[in-house]
Amino acid sequence: MYQIKATEGMAKRACFETPHGVIETPVFMNVGTVAAIKGAVSTLDLKEIGCQVELSNTYHLHVRPGDTVIKSLGGLHRFMVWDRPILTDSGGFQVFSLSSLRKIKEEGVHFQSHVDGRKIFMGPEESMQIQSNLASTIAMAFDECPSSKADRSYVQNSVDRTTRWLKRCKAEMDRLNALPDTINKEQMLFGINQGAVYDDIRIEHAKAITELDLDGYAIGGLAVGETHAEMYRVLESVVPYLPKEKPTYLMGVGTPANILEGVERGVDFFDCVYPTRNGRHAHLYTAHGKINLFNAKYEQDMRPIEEGCNCPTCRTYSRAYIRHLLKAKEMLGMRLCVLHNLYFYNRMMEEIRGAIEEHRFAAYKAEKLYQMEQGAD
């Protein structure tokens, strides 16, 4: 059940009810691919920094420890001790990101495991079965994410196949949810729109997938090499063709600025590896832009990462100390940085929700972008 509480232009402030609790949108989902937020961050930490939804990956968990193992242990929620919503990505993106290790066919994709090299086959049915075993709150459809450089005919063929795959996903999900030994019989399914930067292909695809009446719709295949202008244009073209009574999810995006632009164009869900990956590599987000703690100028800087930030890291430690930890490759350094970055993202989403509720999102966005462009010291 998706309920809109306020709107401002295309921007929406809504509540999305799930079997694992309500998701307040717009929301940023914290990425924990292998059922772990990289950087020694626990699910207890996630609660402290305001995470609503955790995101894990079908392909990675299938390879290790195995979805049947997780099912026998009671599902992903119990396994990682997280009682809030979990969204599992379908493995479709790995068709793109592990492109040197796979072959795409009509029935599905043959992978070579990145861990031990063994052969793995994943098609729509397999992806749904794995996600059902993981018992995540929201399962993503198994799709192909074509390269932003792919030519028109390749993209058209790929998108047509993704539509056929989606129908198989839906049928398999319905079948699995009806089985007696399925852990989460209310598992939801989101479809994924593709079409690279070809607006007309995107729109036709959006029309085709919305006929299936799924629980939500994602826009995939963006932020994979195209320009920001192209990404925003595609959003403006496609979002109007997605149902307004369902959540819209922009996959893999993005920077704080990307998120503000996405919210303005009607997106409810976001996820991105930036706060975690950049945190591990000393890139920290602040209201005044990104800082690189590896820079020598922070060697004796006793200020917190961000003045006024209420995250566990900024309440306690200095830039100088964290820089030292990172330089010494101490795990604590990564952990403190990832905590700060995730807190930053989650807090920004909270501010965005408040701004839309009070119909001042446009002003909030302009102010936020202006501040970030000023640069931090």
Add this chain to the structure above:
RNA sequence: GUGGGUAUGGCGCAGUUGGCUAGCGCGCCAGAUUGUGGCUCUGGAGGCCGUGGGUUCGAGUCCCACUAUCCACC
């Protein structure tokens, strides 16, 4: 004390029978990174080749002395 080895950017090393603006790894400095392979990639700074002399058109490369350091022996 004797014999032998080694001295090249912060550290560890390459530098062919002497020949163009002396390289490499790590580190350092800076930048990239968008449904995560704890990565990866891209730039940059930094060396009068231990010191002094010699041979030569030309020496990091050859010769002599000195200094430092390592190993073995007394």
